[in-house]
Amino acid sequence: MHDSGNFLLYGSDMEVVWATFQFPTNTLLVTQELGPDKILYSSKSDDDDSAGNFKLWMQGDGNLVAYPSKSLQMAKYFYWASHSTNRAPDVSLTFAADSRLYLANSTGFTVRNLTEGRLPVNKTTLYRATFDVDGVLRLYQHQMGTNGSLNSNVLWSAINGEDRCSVKGACGLNSYCANKDADNIACLCPPGFDFVDPNQPDKGCKLNFSNSDCFLKGANDNYMISTLENTVWERDEYEVLTPVSEEACSKACLEDCYCVVAMFRDQTCFKPKLPLRYGLKNSSIPTKSFVKVRLTSTKNVITKKIGKELLITGVVLIAFSLVIFASSGYLIYTHQIWSLKVMTSQDRPPDVLGDINLTKNLDLSAPDDEIILMDWVQRCYEAGELKKVVGEAEVNLEELEKMVKIGFWCVQTETDLRPTMKQVILMMDGTIVTPPPPPPPNSSANN
Incomplete structure (x- = not known):
């Protein structure tokens, strides 16, 4: 067991036959590497270290990319990447002895620095790079006190601030992510939807009404449109209308029995399929979403009252x-x-x-x-x-x-x-x- 944290198993010829550093899970320690085509998986929760909702893949093209764990490694599904300009084969994510986190090829050439490094490394100052539960890669510093105390802080984060909702899969199906403050996000249900589990908002939402009567004559009187500003979901539509106005987009969804949500941007109306995925609300997003709501969705209140x-x-x-x-x-x-x-x-x-x-x-x-x-x-x-x-x-x-x-x-x-x-x-x-x-x-x- 080395001081670095690497646990090694040697053969009779003193060759290393197995080492924990060769099989990383969610964390890299100083001098450890994530080799080509190797993956870090986030933990399911702070108390459960089994594979969670996100993966960080050191791609064969030399780019380090984060995806939802259940998605394919396709460009439309990534939510963060190192965007290495000098891409090359056999690139690894390396955690240097001076705490520098960087990408380097097999010859040792630095492709890209993620952190500057040059921080003190000793027996009382430790570092780790962890792909956290929320799908964000972070660099941590731990200061050990003389009385056994431990002071920890984040030195670097791949995703910060309002961009944290860009993590695809941070919130479950049919929900959307919004920033509560600089350090916290909230998973919310659009109008007409309820949480699958109110105690776990990140599990997603479900429709709180059935639109089975939508095809009846005059059924449009049973519905209304609610508007969500600066809110968008994954582009997976069954119909696109263009050029149209906001009013025409809203009306098109209201009169379409298959439509529950319509997204409007640049005179274009998108009607996504259900379930909705990767929803987020951000003040910089110019998309406006129209959500169809059944007027009798107040039935829950009425039932409780009567x-x-x-x-x-x-x-x-x-x-x-x-x-x-x-x-x-x-x-x-x-x-x-x-x-x-x-x-x-x-x-x-x-x-x-x-x-x-x-x-x-x-x-x-x-x-x-x-x-x-x-x-x-x-x-x-x-x-x-x-x-x-x-x-x-x-x-x-x-x-x-x-x-x-x-x-x-x-x-x-x-x-x-x-x-x-x-x-x-x-x-x-x-x-x-x-x-x-x-x-x-x-x-x-x-x-």
Whole structure:
């Protein structure tokens, strides 16, 4: 075990058959080299030394380059390079005895200096070059005190300041990197996305809504565009529009069911595929990103606020919609028959209760029963007895009444009377007051 930190294994002929300096992991010590086509891997975490998210490759062309560990060694994936001007084969990254970190070829010729060196090296002053967890190569100095204390500081860093977000893969899929301060970065989710793991923001983000209804007529009313300034993701688009304005780019994404994010720069609109990769926000980036957000993404807030009653009354509203769209023609034809059933029905039909308790098994071949359901809820509402609708369930009756009122507005036969999706959301959230609705068509109130 040498003072340099190199651990060697000798054969019987005193030849070195194995040495730790020949197989570096994430750190170089003084006099150690990273030879041609050798790689340093960052650690997974400060507590886990297994291979992490980044690799530093001493390429065969003489250039030292950093990549995300899971990417190919292609020019579009690198995020830092030594940019050696005098490239040559057989170049190594060398850590000299005077703490100088440099690139040199097999003859000892210096291709490029990364640090100046010429620092004191003794038994109390130690140096190491480490490819850190965050994918940045740094030179450290350690001063050992007489009482066993250790003082460490960074002498050089390959990437500094705001450029730290240029590390591809610093934040996970569908997220973007932003600088918190000179020493720290933050991984953030764009609008419409949530963290995969809130306790580990660098794991990335996921969509918090499904756009499965996007292809329905008029579905654009369910979405809006949120803008992120100076924010960009990897160029991996399925469509490019040019020349276009900002407004045209935003509208093109809003009207495209396959688009979640559009990036605009120099009159060009890029529509990247999901998942988004290598996102970053930097004041020097001229790209503006448009993110499509579903208006009903507020459902999480609504659900927490309302609780079980939203789920129960939601079933009632679905039943109303099925009645309107599946049975409207039949209702006109059977008006007289239906009126007779209403007159003879009881306040609480025994077969209705099963439908309310989340069965959703409405028999469209027998619309008269569904009409009874709708009429029964209407009569409970008018009599101030909506508690009957949910039976023994513990609900907020004020919220329940609001949801039922919204439901009646949504099933008006006059389409002009029906609220837009945005108005429905605002009523559900309590932003606007829900007025008392007119009675639904063919209800007992009209007879």
